[in-house]
Amino acid sequence: MISRNGQLLRISAVLVCLLLCTAPVAHAQSSRQTIETVLPRVVKIFGAGGVKNLESYGSGFLVSAEGHLVTVWSHVLDADRVTVVLDDGRRFDAELLGAEPSLELAVLKIDAQDLPFFDLDQISDAGPGTRVLAFSNVFEVAVGDEPVSVVHGVIAATDELSARSGRYDVSYTGPVYVVDAVTNNSGAAGGVLTTRDGQLLGMIGRQLQNSQSNTWLNYAMPLSELDTTIRQIQSGDFSRNRDSESTEFDDNFDSIDFGIVLVPDVVERTPAYVDAVLDGSQAMAEGLQPDDLIVFANNRLVHSCKAFEEELGQLQPSDDLTVVVRRGGVLLTISLTAPRTLPQR
Numbered sequence: 001m002i003s004r005n006g007q008l009l010r011i012s013a014v015l016v017c018l019l020l021c022t023a024p025v026a027h028a029q030s031s032r033q034t035i036e037t038v039l040p041r042v043v044k045i046f047g048a049g050g051v052k053n054l055e056s057y058g059s060g061f062l063v064s065a066e067g068h069l070v071t072v073w074s075h076v077l078d079a080d081r082v083t084v085v086l087d088d089g090r091r092f093d094a095e096l097l098g099a100e101p102s103l104e105l106a107v108l109k110i111d112a113q114d115l116p117f118f119d120l121d122q123i124s125d126a127g128p129g130t131r132v133l134a135f136s137n138v139f140e141v142a143v144g145d146e147p148v149s150v151v152h153g154v155i156a157a158t159d160e161l162s163a164r165s166g167r168y169d170v171s172y173t174g175p176v177y178v179v180d181a182v183t184n185n186s187g188a189a190g191g192v193l194t195t196r197d198g199q200l201l202g203m204i205g206r207q208l209q210n211s212q213s214n215t216w217l218n219y220a221m222p223l224s225e226l227d228t229t230i231r232q233i234q235s236g237d238f239s240r241n242r243d244s245e246s247t248e249f250d251d252n253f254d255s256i257d258f259g260i261v262l263v264p265d266v267v268e269r270t271p272a273y274v275d276a277v278l279d280g281s282q283a284m285a286e287g288l289q290p291d292d293l294i295v296f297a298n299n300r301l302v303h304s305c306k307a308f309e310e311e312l313g314q315l316q317p318s319d320d321l322t323v324v325v326r327r328g329g330v331l332l333t334i335s336l337t338a339p340r341t342l343p344q345r
Contacts, residue, residue, distance in 0.1 A: 031152070034133060034198040039147050040087040040116040042192060044137045045071055045094070045108075048079035054329055059136040059148065059191035059204070060084065060108065062117040067092070067110040068234050070226070071190035072206055073099045075326050077106055078295045078303075080269075084110050089145030098233035101299050101324055101333070104172045104205055105226050107233040118192070120230065123223045124199035126177070130155045134183040134220070136191025136204055148191070153181025153218075161219065162210065176219040177202050183218045184208070193220035206331075253312045257343055258321070258336055259283035265305040272308040274325070286334050288325065295331065296324035317341055 041062050049056025060071035069084065076082070082094045092110035099106040126132070134151045142148045157178040177193060184207050191204040202220030210217055232238040255262055259281020263273045272294040277284045294302050297311040298321060315321060321336040 030196055031133070034194065034196060035150055037198050038133070038135055038192070038194055041118055042087065042135045042137075042148050043069055044085040044142055044148065045076060045082065045190065046085070046143075047076040047082040049076055054326070055140070055186045057137060057140045057187045058189055059138075059187060061135075061190070061192045061203075062115050063120055063230060064117050064234070065113065065115050067112040067115060068097075068117075069094075069108050069110065070203065070230055071106050071108065072104050072203065073101050073106040073296070074189060074206065075295055075331055077108075078293075078301060078326075080303075082108065084108065085142075085144065086112075086115070087145065087147070096301060097236075098238045099296070099299055099301065100229050100233075100238075101296055101322070102172060103174075103226055103229055104221060105203075105229060107230055118200045120223070120227055122200070123227060124195060124201055125222065125224055126155055126195060126201055128155050128157050131196045132177075132179065132181075132201065133194050133196060134179065134181060134188075134191060134204060135194070136183070136188035138185045138188040138191075140187050151181050151183055152196075153179050153183070156180040161208075161217075161221075172205075172221065174221065174225050176205070176217075176221055179218045179220065181218060183220065184216070251313050252317075252342055253315050253338055254309055255312060257312070257339055260288065262305045262308070269304040270306075272302050272305045282336055283334075286336060287332075288323070288334055289327065292325035292327050292332075294323055295326050296322075298322055 043060045045058040045060050046056060054075055058071060058074060058076045060069045062069045077096055084092050084094045092112060094108040094110050097107045097109050131154055135148055137148045155177050158175055159178060161173055161176045183204055188204050189206045193202040193204060194200055200223055202222045204220050208217050259278035260274055260283045261276040263275045274288060274290055274292045276290055277288050294308055296302060297308055300311060302308045315338040317338055317340050319338045321338060323334045325332050
């Protein structure tokens with residue numbers, strides 16, 4: 001685990017050469033070959049951000065020749081247009097196929113063919129002491145056909161994640177690789193961790209702090225924990241996808257039932273900002289605040305006030321409601337529960 005103050009110097013592609021020059025000679029050729037193989041499978045992602053110190057870029061990696069790619073779910077995906085840039089500089093608009101915030105996971109699709117990709121049938125696991133490489137577009141070093149950054153390090157430990165974003169605990173609590181290298185910084189989330197010979201190990205996570213020590217974490221989530229959900233989303237069989245579910249109860253609940261007052265819905269896609277939180281409401285008790293932007297509701301991306309109300313309208317009495325909001329420069333997860341009885345309209 002590495003402690004850092006979040007103010008690291010901008011990483012450049014030169015870092016690759018500097019790091020490889022310090023590596024043992026026995027690994028030099030293997031590392032160069034791995035980098036040449038992995039770089040075309042890593043993509044740069046550009047979307048929402050640019051305000052309140054939120055970066056508008058991230059990383060991802062291809063998992064099919066037909067343009068399916070995996071990244072970390074984040075505010076970057078909350079945009080009308082999400083752009084994916086390949087290693088060769090080609091740019092594509094991406095479609096969000098599905099997301100599972102509890103796994104920090106999103107799957108996108110671009111309209112492309114014959115792409116190099118990581119085979120999910122060849123995921124590897126590793127233990128402490130394994131030498132690894134981390135690939136990501138950290139600090140937006142690459143915007144076109146420039147290579148993303150590569151950092152080498154060692155897996156220091158494998159452990160259950162106990163971390164927070166701001167003062168809120170994060171939703172993912174599964175196992176992680178704790179890496180003895182600075183891997184998690186702005187734009188790095190969604191990048192990949194591989195062995196020195198290029199075997200896929202994990203996906204680099206968001207910037208988080210250890211719940212006990214308050215130190216920054218450098219970690220990756222094992223792909224073995226994400227593999228099943230990635231395949232389900234990729235094939236359209238994701239169990240949380242509500243597109244094909246019945247809409248019989250489309251008007252069960254609305255935002256007021258939770259104590260949430262949204263901004264006036266004056267245009268077709270008014271962002272779902274919280275205008276006010278009612279005194280004594282569940283939303284107030286759970287810490288929702290005015291000016292929070294609702295980004296996800298029960299794992300579905302919220303593009304507008306209307307989309308949020310439609311999601312609430314599908315809830316049944318006592319259903320759980322997990323709301324992800326953007327506040328300042330962080331994403332926060334807030335857990336709510338639908339009332340036990342349907343409201344009288």
